[in-house]
Amino acid sequence: MSDLDGFLGQARVHDAVFALRPDYRALLIAAEGMTPGPSDTYSIDLLTQAETAARQAHCECKVEQLPHVAAWREAYRAFGAKPQRTRNSIEALLRRAENGLPRTNRLTDIYNAVSVLHQIPVGGEDLSRYSGAPHLKRATGSEPFDTATGGTAVTEHPDPGEVVWCDNAGVTCRRWNWRQARRTQLRDETTSALFILDALAPLTDTALREAADALTGHLHRLSPDLTLASRLLSAPQGD
Structure with a gap:
């Protein structure tokens, strides 16, 4: 078993989250040997494709009416978040795409583009900055969250009951897929990463795999020495 497989083997989604949304x-993808760097022609071209697709989606219906966006809005309401104020990541990106998606670095650009093109929340974290394996749980409210306000680093805490991704050091992403911690953000020099693709019905397992294949395909094109491992976490099936 590779180190990446071992890392993913310890990842978990707590029962309280599955009780909220069975x-x-x-779909977790761990990657090593990536070729990092700032935004480049490849990643910017991919973002441009995503912007075009998002504008087309806007023409067909309101963003909040897209099936997977609507499902995430329901999930946010289920743990007490107001989706009009704290938008799930795919809704936020689709709305930003109208005026242009951010150009951040080649790895972040790629996963944001895949997120928009497949209308699925995708997160990317610097694997070297993880402390232990990822787990998704409902917060107690005491967990530290490393963020910034007005350019100043601050430590916040999630609301009790909020759905959060964590490692042993604290929250890595608040409100399921709303905002990432500064500590594990992808950087220009990142060479190992954890990507998280979030799915709710009506998005199918087939569509989820297609998004994952698109992401790994782009990573392979940019990183000839890439090593990957993946794991799907889902609710236990009854007898």
Whole structure:
């Protein structure tokens, strides 16, 4: 078993999250040997394609009416978040795409583009900055969250009952897929990463795999020495 497989083997989604949304699935992809760097022609071209697709989606219906966006809005309401104020990541990206998606670095650009093109929340974290394996749980409210306000580093805490991704050091992403911690953000020099693809019904397992294949395909094109491992987390099936 590789180190990446061992890392993913310790990842978990707590029962309290599955009780909230039994249809939830998380596809985790761990990657090593990536070729990092700032935004480049490849990643910017991919973002441009995503912007075009998002504008087309806007023409067909309101963003909040897209099936997977609507499902995430329901999930946010289920743990007490107001989706009009704290938008799930795919809704936020689709709305930003109208005026142009951010150009951050080649790895972040790629996963944001895949997120928009496949209308699925995708997160990317610097694997070297993890402390232990990822787990998705409902917060107690005491967990530290490393963020910034007005350019100043601050430590916040999630609301009790909020759905959060954590490692042993604290929260890595608040409100399921709303905002990432500064500590594990992808950087220009990142060479190992954890990508998290979040799915709710009506998004199918087939569509989830297609998004994952698109992401890994782009990573392979940019990183000839890439090593990957993946794991699907879903609710236990009854007898």
